[in-house]
Amino acid sequence: MLHHCCRCNWLKILFRSNFCQRKLSSSHFNCRLFGSDLVPSTSQWIEIKEEDLPSKTILSLEEVRHVENLALVQYEDLNFEKTILEDAIRFADILLTVNTDDVEPLYTVLEDESLYLREDIVTEGGSAENILKNAQSVMEDYFVAPPGNIALSDSEHKSN
Amino acid sequence: MSSTDILMKPLVSVLQMLRNRVISTEELLHRTYTRINETKSLNAFVSVVEKNDNLEFCIKDDRSSILKGIPFAVKDNFSTRNISTTCASNMLRNYVPTYSATVVKKLTDAGGTLMGKTNLDEFAMGVGTVDSIIGPTRNPWQYDFQHPNPDDWYIAGGSSGGSAVAVATGASYFALGSDTGGSVRLPASFCGVVGLKPTYGSLSRHGLISLVNSMDVPGILARCVDDVVFIYNILSGNDPRDSTTVQGKVEKVVIEENPSVKDLVVGIPKQYHGPDVSPEIIDCWKWAADIFSNNGAKVVEVSLPHTQYSIVCYHVLCCGEVASNMARYDGLQYGHRSDGGFTEEMYAKSRNEGFNESVRGRITAGNYFLLRRNYRKYYEKAQKVRRLIQTDIKKVFDKGSGKNSGVDVLLAPVTVSTAPQYKTFAQKTNSYRTVEHDIYTQSANMAGVPAISVPVRLSQAKLPISLQLLASNFNEGTLLRAAKFLENASSFQHPKFDF
Numbered sequence: 001m002l003h004h005c006c007r008c009n010w011l012k013i014l015f016r017s018n019f020c021q022r023k024l025s026s027s028h029f030n031c032r033l034f035g036s037d038l039v040p041s042t043s044q045w046i047e048i049k050e051e052d053l054p055s056k057t058i059l060s061l062e063e064v065r066h067v068e069n070l071a072l073v074q075y076e077d078l079n080f081e082k083t084i085l086e087d088a089i090r091f092a093d094i095l096l097t098v099n100t101d102d103v104e105p106l107y108t109v110l111e112d113e114s115l116y117l118r119e120d121i122v123t124e125g126g127s128a129e130n131i132l133k134n135a136q137s138v139m140e141d142y143f144v145a146p147p148g149n150i151a152l153s154d155s156e157h158k159s160n
Numbered sequence: 161m162s163s164t165d166i167l168m169k170p171l172v173s174v175l176q177m178l179r180n181r182v183i184s185t186e187e188l189l190h191r192t193y194t195r196i197n198e199t200k201s202l203n204a205f206v207s208v209v210e211k212n213d214n215l216e217f218c219i220k221d222d223r224s225s226i227l228k229g230i231p232f233a234v235k236d237n238f239s240t241r242n243i244s245t246t247c248a249s250n251m252l253r254n255y256v257p258t259y260s261a262t263v264v265k266k267l268t269d270a271g272g273t274l275m276g277k278t279n280l281d282e283f284a285m286g287v288g289t290v291d292s293i294i295g296p297t298r299n300p301w302q303y304d305f306q307h308p309n310p311d312d313w314y315i316a317g318g319s320s321g322g323s324a325v326a327v328a329t330g331a332s333y334f335a336l337g338s339d340t341g342g343s344v345r346l347p348a349s350f351c352g353v354v355g356l357k358p359t360y361g362s363l364s365r366h367g368l369i370s371l372v373n374s375m376d377v378p379g380i381l382a383r384c385v386d387d388v389v390f391i392y393n394i395l396s397g398n399d400p401r402d403s404t405t406v407q408g409k410v411e412k413v414v415i416e417e418n419p420s421v422k423d424l425v426v427g428i429p430k431q432y433h434g435p436d437v438s439p440e441i442i443d444c445w446k447w448a449a450d451i452f453s454n455n456g457a458k459v460v461e462v463s464l465p466h467t468q469y470s471i472v473c474y475h476v477l478c479c480g481e482v483a484s485n486m487a488r489y490d491g492l493q494y495g496h497r498s499d500g501g502f503t504e505e506m507y508a509k510s511r512n513e514g515f516n517e518s519v520r521g522r523i524t525a526g527n528y529f530l531l532r533r534n535y536r537k538y539y540e541k542a543q544k545v546r547r548l549i550q551t552d553i554k555k556v557f558d559k560g561s562g563k564n565s566g567v568d569v570l571l572a573p574v575t576v577s578t579a580p581q582y583k584t585f586a587q588k589t590n591s592y593r594t595v596e597h598d599i600y601t602q603s604a605n606m607a608g609v610p611a612i613s614v615p616v617r618l619s620q621a622k623l624p625i626s627l628q629l630l631a632s633n634f635n636e637g638t639l640l641r642a643a644k645f646l647e648n649a650s651s652f653q654h655p656k657f658d659f
Contacts, residue, residue: 035449035459038428039442043435045468071483071527072490072508073520081524088479088525088591094472095541098548105543106550108374109360109608109633110404118400130258134494143492148503 052097057089069152167195167330168654171230171387174333178228185229185273189214192231192275195331198659201308202298204316204325206236206246208276217273225271226394233332235323236277237284238264238378239367243274247369248292249282251495251514261367262399263336263378270394275332278322282516284338284371285482286590287346287597289321290582291518297321299351299579300329300657301623314579314623317350317597319343320381324351327381329657334382334391340371341474341594342575342601344379345613345628350579352615352624352652354643356380356388357601359633360608361406364399372481375474375605383654385614385644389413392636409634418648419641422456426642427556427567431467432600438577444616444625445573451649452571459571462564464552469545470602471595476529476542482519483526489514518590550607557609557632569642570630573600574613578623600628610636612643616650624652 064082068074075081128141137144166174166183177183193211217229234240237247239257246252260268268274281291290296299314316325320337324347327335337344339357348355356379363378370376378395382388398407428449433442453459491497491510498513500506515523529538558565575597585593604611611630619625627646631639 035426035428035451035453035457036446038430038459038461039446039449040430040433041442043433043437044430045434067524067528067531070531071520071524072487072504073511073515073523074508075517075520084521085524085528088475088521089528089538091472091595092476092529092538092542095469095476095538095545098466098469098541098545100541100544100548103544103547105540106547107543108404109550110406113361113406113409115403116407117403127258131493133258134255135492136497145492145503146500146506150502150504152504152508 048094048097053090053093054096056093057086059086065153072152165330165656167191167333168383170384171333171382171390174230175228178230186215188229189231189273192331195329195659196275198305199300199325199329199331201305202300202303202316202325202329203295204278204297204322204329204331205233205276206248206279206292206294206322207244209243209274214273214275227267227271229271229273230333231275232267232272233275233278233323233326233335234264235280235284235320235335235337237280237338237369237371238336239369240264240274240277243277245277245369246293247283248280248294249514249516249519250293251489251511253293253496255494257367259367261378262364262401263395264367266395267336267391275326278320278326278335280322281319281590282519283369283486284319284340284343285518285522286318287342287593288315288585289318289347290315290586291516291590296582297325298582300325301352301579301655302621303657305657305659311583313582315350315582315585317347317579319347320355320379321347321351323381324348324353324355327351327353327383328654334380334387337379337381338368338371339377339379339605340375341478341605342598344381345574345601345611346597348381348613349574349615349624349626352626352654353381353383354385354388354615354647355613356392356640357604357611358392358396358636359610360605361404362396362410362610362634362636364402364405366399366401370481370485372478373485374477374481377605385640385647386415388612388643389415389640392640396636406634411634411637413637413640415641415644419645420456421452421642421645424452424457424568424638424642425566426452426457426459427462427570428459429462429464429467429556429570429572431464432572434468434576434599436576437573440619440625441573441575441577445571445627448571448616448627448646448649451646455645455649460567462556462567462570464549464556464603466545466548466552467603468599470549470606471599473542473545473549473606474598474602475595476538477546479522479526480529480539480542481526482522483530486511486515486519486523521591546606549603553603553607553609553630554632568631568638572628572630574626574628575600578619578621578625604630609633610639612639614643614646614650615652616646617652
């Protein structure tokens with residue numbers, strides 16, 4: 001059984017499953033008269049053990065900071081974020097136990113459908129007022145941004 | 161509430177009454193506003209449209225419309241022109257769209273009256289409708305309206321919990337929700353209403369604020385299958401504003417009063433008995449399997465071996481798409497803007513103040529999975545597992561004669577239990593709750609297939625138990641027919657809540 005973090009119980013649920021017990025299904029194999037006989041009486045999930053997974057990813061605080069800078073969100077406590085991220089990665093590790101040899105990635109369920117773009121004809125316009133309506137800072141017909149070209153990590157040094 | 165509560169009647173009967181002038185649209189709206197007021201403590205609505213605005217609209221209405229002023233509600237992640245659309249987030253607290261989502265416009269064009277915008281988990285990320293800037297939505301079942309206890313009540317389910325509660329209490333005849341991993345079906349099951357997740361590509365997503373573009377679909381919540389069919393027929397079809405709506409595959413659905421299931425093959429997907437399912441849910445599932453077989457349907461066991469990975473797959477794909485979708489919230493063009501000396505600093509501060517912890521968690525995890533060194537290991541891997549899940553489902557619906565195929569509908573649970581109590585639910589993290597409650601709903605989103613949650617009976621604690629039906633892509637007709645059969649066979653009745 002996998003050990004799970006007290007704050008994030010993600011792992012727990014997948015690993016607690018009972019191994020499928022086939023007692024019932026074999027005895028009912030020959031007499032499928034009722035629909036209810038086909039509903040399994042125990043969990044049919046495969047148990048995934050700790051040793052099936054690769055070793056747990058441990059992130060350095062620099063790596064966490066790097067992801068934060070890309071995501072442009074921050075937590076007060078970097079260690080807290082590190083735990084959250086590591087748990088999210090650990091949960092994703094379960095996918096690595098699935099055999100996907102010769103399987104193509106699925107980008108969209110509509111891959112076999114014909115999808116059409118609409119005609120390239122202007123149907124509306126003069127929407128500047130509408131587009132600017134929800135911005136908090138505008139000047140004439142422009143959105144106003146503070147000075148750019150300074151990465152978050154650098155700007156923090158500057159403001160500190 | 162009187163036993164002949166007009167607000168709880170099926171759409172067809174109310175439309176008949178409006179047509180015959182037994183009741184006027186104005187009177188119907190007055191009563192609906194009263195109901196919204198009576199159920200205010202459930203916190204189903206983020207915002208309610210001004211009464212006078214709606215009355216003005218219905219007086220102008222020529223009554224020739226299909227919906228004749230029927231009140232409906234919309235989850236607050238669908239854009240509504242000149243009506244604030246918050247996604248229950250600080251980020252969009254003051255956001256007022258200048259256009260309406262296609263599905264909303266279709267309903268108002270058909271003569272429906274938008275009563276208000278319903279509560280959700282922030283940006284639809286959650287399964288409880290508890291992580292919202294206006295606080296949690298409460299389930300009306302077993303709720304003490306006279307002496308509400310601040311902690312002792314059942315959750316509505318999510319993320320479309322506000323819509324489910326509005327429909328369950330008669331504060332709306334039907335409502336729109338959105339379903340990315342189960343967000344329509346789960347609250348529908350907890351609140352005892354019908355919840356349809358249509359085929360991906362059959363309803364327009366234009367104006368629905370994106371969560372996971374490859375899985376999001378607008379969904380319909382109503383009190384009976386017929387009402388869902390009625391609204392589905394208004395909403396479905398190609399939209400030039402959404403290139404992922406498919407042309408020529410969507411058909412109008414017509415359902416008989418007492419549909420037969422004799423020609424149907426009903427699949428029991430065995431992996432939908434996973435860990436920790438409540439025995440009451442399994443009993444209900446067995447009962448329904450018998451009902452189908454006793455009425456002439458061929459019931460067969462099928463295997464969808466990758467079911468248990470769907471939740472993990474969803475975790476990675478959802479975080480990835482969220483990381484990308486949420487990048488648009490920078491405080492510049494719309495949404496919350498914070499002070500900051502430099503552009504990126506301003507972005508980061510705005511986003512920290514704008515998003516709750518759960519949203520930020522998904523954004524950072526998504527950015528991690530999308531890092532160049534992790535993309536193949538996690539993101540592409542998840543897309544491959546998604547194909548395996550889709551292939552499992554496609555195979556069972558395949559019209560072959562082999563074992564594990566030729567199924568018309570799948571019959572399964574919606575989730576592992578009835579609605580949990582708030583005090584138990586609140587102790588768990590948002591991510592854990594999703595893992596716990598979305599395990600049987602997500603596969604439908606992975607494969608794009610239509611699925612519906614139908615209330616079937618009450619648990620010992622007198623809470624609704626629902627079952628889920630799934631069909632193949634664009635086969636809403638068969639799905640809704642089976643749903644109507646199940647509804648007819650079940651003993652479920654909408655209660656008289658003690659407002």
